[in-house]
Amino acid sequence: MTGVPAGPVLADPVLAGPAHTVLAHGVGSRHDLPLSPFYAYAGAFAALLISFLALGLLWSSSRFQGDLAGRPLPAALQRAADAPATRAALRLLGSAAALLFLLHLLLGPDDPDRNPAPGALYVLLWVGLVPASLLLGPVWRLLNPLRALLSLRPPRNPRPVPAAVGIRPAAAGLLLFTWLELVAPDNTSSRTLLLALAVHLGVQLTGAARYGDRWFAHADPFEVYSSLLAHLSPLGRRADGRLVLRSPFNGLDATPRTPGLVATVCVLLGSTAYDGFSDNPRWITTLQTSPLGPTPTATLGLLSAVALVAACYGLCAGALRLMNRALSTPLTSFAHSLLPIALGYLVAHYFSLFVTEGPRTVILAGGSDNAPSPAPFLGPGGLATLQVAAIVTGHVLGVVAAHDRSVRLFPADRAVAGQLPLFALMIAYTLGGIGLLIA
Numbered sequence: 001m002t003g004v005p006a007g008p009v010l011a012d013p014v015l016a017g018p019a020h021t022v023l024a025h026g027v028g029s030r031h032d033l034p035l036s037p038f039y040a041y042a043g044a045f046a047a048l049l050i051s052f053l054a055l056g057l058l059w060s061s062s063r064f065q066g067d068l069a070g071r072p073l074p075a076a077l078q079r080a081a082d083a084p085a086t087r088a089a090l091r092l093l094g095s096a097a098a099l100l101f102l103l104h105l106l107l108g109p110d111d112p113d114r115n116p117a118p119g120a121l122y123v124l125l126w127v128g129l130v131p132a133s134l135l136l137g138p139v140w141r142l143l144n145p146l147r148a149l150l151s152l153r154p155p156r157n158p159r160p161v162p163a164a165v166g167i168r169p170a171a172a173g174l175l176l177f178t179w180l181e182l183v184a185p186d187n188t189s190s191r192t193l194l195l196a197l198a199v200h201l202g203v204q205l206t207g208a209a210r211y212g213d214r215w216f217a218h219a220d221p222f223e224v225y226s227s228l229l230a231h232l233s234p235l236g237r238r239a240d241g242r243l244v245l246r247s248p249f250n251g252l253d254a255t256p257r258t259p260g261l262v263a264t265v266c267v268l269l270g271s272t273a274y275d276g277f278s279d280n281p282r283w284i285t286t287l288q289t290s291p292l293g294p295t296p297t298a299t300l301g302l303l304s305a306v307a308l309v310a311a312c313y314g315l316c317a318g319a320l321r322l323m324n325r326a327l328s329t330p331l332t333s334f335a336h337s338l339l340p341i342a343l344g345y346l347v348a349h350y351f352s353l354f355v356t357e358g359p360r361t362v363i364l365a366g367g368s369d370n371a372p373s374p375a376p377f378l379g380p381g382g383l384a385t386l387q388v389a390a391i392v393t394g395h396v397l398g399v400v401a402a403h404d405r406s407v408r409l410f411p412a413d414r415a416v417a418g419q420l421p422l423f424a425l426m427i428a429y430t431l432g433g434i435g436l437l438i439a
């Protein structure tokens with residue numbers, strides 16, 4: 001989330017102007033980034049085209065093995081990782097952090113400049129789960145305080161979660177969270193955050209009372225978010241349960257084709273795209289002059305961004321189905337290739353936020369009332385280069401993942417041609433993502 005220069009938090013995020021910022025945004029205005037649009041677009045297109053052509057010429061059979069691949073880590077390390085004491089310690093750590101967050105909301109000042117609770121939610125949790133999951137795997141599953149709470153009184157006869165549910169509840173939860181983060185007025189106030197927390201707890205614990213702790217893997221937005229990103233981690237589990245070092249491509253290939261996967265990834269892509277567009281001067285003017293009011297207009301903008309991303313992918317999946325009638329699940333078969341793209345967008349939009357507001361939030365949580373104002377970690381040129389590189393790298397990784405899946409699912413004589421809809425989609429996503437950075 002590249003945003004506007006750091007400053008106090010405005011009560012209504014949809015009206016944020018040059019002198020204010022929303023905590024959810026990073027540091028450094030993208031509209032002033034010293035980057036030539038021609039070179040950015042040309043470099044991105046060249047990288048995608050070269051990778052597509054090289055894969056078509058040199059990669060004729062599937063090389064990824066999903067959850068069958070990986071080099072086992074030492075048995076002692078696995079025993080330590082799986083030990084009940086380790087898991088209990090992690091669950092206790094997550095519970096202690098959740099309790100501290102709640103206490104700050106209830107007892108701390110209703111001021112994000114002096115209360116670390118908003119930063120803990122929007123920065124340390126939402127953004128921090130990205131590097132944590134990439135390095136360590138699905139960490140929120142181990143830290144999730146709701147699992148610890150449920151373990152105190154687990155349901156006696158939990159029902160299995162219906163297969164058709166998939167991760168659709170988590171997709172809805174992620175959409176609601178991004179609305180809270182990007183649209184909701186007064187989104188850093190204690191009252192708003194307590195209300196959001198109450199709704200989250202009500203939904204999650206009601207589902208867990210019926211389905212047990214399995215519910216969280218389907219419905220907890222942070223757990224599903226962390227688990228999806230963890231497929232790109234070099235640490236993973238094989239199908240036999242062994243802890244292994246693996247190529248992130250194998251982890252990506254092991255992404256379950258579960259109902260709701262497409263919706264979840266489209267929410268991640270669309271909400272990040274909306275965030276990139278939300279500080280465009282024309283959009284701010286639209287919000288200020290809309291007869292609907294700023295919050296309903298911003299809500300429509302967020303929903304439209306998610307719908308646009310989903311519609312583009314749906315058209316691509318339809319084209320894939322026409323090119324291979326035997327492909328019965330075109331939507332989920334290639335959805336995993338969107339995960340690196342979502343990661344690239346997350347890095348491009350959130351990096352500056354994490355490295356500036358993250359330490360400040362930690363200092364506030366430590367009891368200091370004089371946490372320093374965040375300063376940009378990189379200059380404008382370095383930040384621009386990082387953002388474009390993250391987006392382009394994510395799309396190139398997506399092209400590789402899609403190609404390997406294509407040569408597995410399509411007949412050999414149509415494997416390359418069958419990727420053209422996906423390639424066109426990724427070009428559109430790439431150019432759109434870069435356009436949001438430099439427009």
